[in-house]
Amino acid sequence: MARGAERAFVTDAGLQRLRSAFKAVWWTTTGVAARGVADPERSRAFQFETPPPPRGAQRHGWMEAFRKDIEDVGAGLYPASEPLFADPVEALRAVSDFLRDAREVEARRRRNGGVEARAEEGADVYPAYYRQNFHYQSGGWFTRDSARRYEPQVEALFSGTAGAMRRRALSLLARAWRSRDQRGLKVVDLACGSGAFLRDLKGAFPRATVMGLDLSPAYTLEAKAMAEAPVIQANIERLPFADASLDGATCVYLFHELPPRLRPEIAAEIARVLKPGGVLALADSVQPADQPDLARLLEAFPAFFHEPYYESWCREDVPGLFGLAGLELVETDVAFLTKAWLFRKREVKRSGAS
Numbered sequence: 001m002a003r004g005a006e007r008a009f010v011t012d013a014g015l016q017r018l019r020s021a022f023k024a025v026w027w028t029t030t031g032v033a034a035r036g037v038a039d040p041e042r043s044r045a046f047q048f049e050t051p052p053p054p055r056g057a058q059r060h061g062w063m064e065a066f067r068k069d070i071e072d073v074g075a076g077l078y079p080a081s082e083p084l085f086a087d088p089v090e091a092l093r094a095v096s097d098f099l100r101d102a103r104e105v106e107a108r109r110r111r112n113g114g115v116e117a118r119a120e121e122g123a124d125v126y127p128a129y130y131r132q133n134f135h136y137q138s139g140g141w142f143t144r145d146s147a148r149r150y151e152p153q154v155e156a157l158f159s160g161t162a163g164a165m166r167r168r169a170l171s172l173l174a175r176a177w178r179s180r181d182q183r184g185l186k187v188v189d190l191a192c193g194s195g196a197f198l199r200d201l202k203g204a205f206p207r208a209t210v211m212g213l214d215l216s217p218a219y220t221l222e223a224k225a226m227a228e229a230p231v232i233q234a235n236i237e238r239l240p241f242a243d244a245s246l247d248g249a250t251c252v253y254l255f256h257e258l259p260p261r262l263r264p265e266i267a268a269e270i271a272r273v274l275k276p277g278g279v280l281a282l283a284d285s286v287q288p289a290d291q292p293d294l295a296r297l298l299e300a301f302p303a304f305f306h307e308p309y310y311e312s313w314c315r316e317d318v319p320g321l322f323g324l325a326g327l328e329l330v331e332t333d334v335a336f337l338t339k340a341w342l343f344r345k346r347e348v349k350r351s352g353a354s
């Protein structure tokens, strides 16, 4: 029995190692090809204040993200993920579409077209902060093509580590729920985008009720298909859940794209729907203090991608933000350019009998 379990442990970690190696090569090559096709403007007059990363620091951070992910799979926290060969034709189609679009993204970057998404059909009913071409991506959050292209764009940007970095949040949640009976647990991936993390969440907690939520109808459809899970189209500012109705929430790469004035309101809204003792696993960009050697990359990000609220995110007091909403920091983890935080909603103290 013990030997069998040991074999499964080795096999799964081995499988994840293989997949990580494949992803590293696939998405690094795709990123290089995209830069070749788009010929990004490098001469933009930009005076960096931070020094370039010390030799090897970027590679070290990148490899660490894969290493932590493989270790967590080996430890049985979540299953090996992202089967790459499931549909090779589709994988090639997605890459060629991404490469074709890379020139348009570069043209938008050069003309500083960060708000062109306002002209998309139906966009006028969404909040102004939402009607932007974050990362200069074609269609903003409004088109099905954008939703299909999102995951290749993110993976190429991070040379294949996006999934592994996001799963730092899954790692914290899986540790917190290790001894819990999953049946009856209800967890929502907020701002689930096109569904990659939602798929991982569902894989890690197959007996729980797992769903996604996103404001974009196009991304909602894509996430449903990718994760094969229910996805609600709604604004995180007004969550369609009753008070204290969820055991867990996850939220990945949203907060750096929110205007700073909205962050406290949204933190309070998430706290509202969590049960006392319920948890929020958050993942977002690291801040300069988390990865001082990589500070140049963080400085370059909003300069070369359309990220209007990123600088304020780099200064955000994250434990303070959620602490004010009644969520206490339990644990954090960092991998390459992503940090994960686990927060727990304070239990209601019962007053003693009088």
Ligand SMILES: C[S@@+](CC[C@H](N)C(=O)[O-])C[C@H]1O[C@@H](n2cnc3c(N)ncnc32)[C@H](O)[C@@H]1O
Pocket: 130, 141, 154, 166, 190, 191, 192, 193, 194, 195, 197, 213, 214, 215, 216, 219, 234, 235, 236, 237, 251, 252, 253, 254, 257
């Ligand atoms: C950078 S993407 C992150 C997607 C995904 N969580 C991931 O890990 O890649 C931001 C997502 O947040 C969604 N979003 C932004 N503002 C929102 C809001 N007010 N309510 C719900 N979703 C929102 C967008 O539609 C988009 O899918």
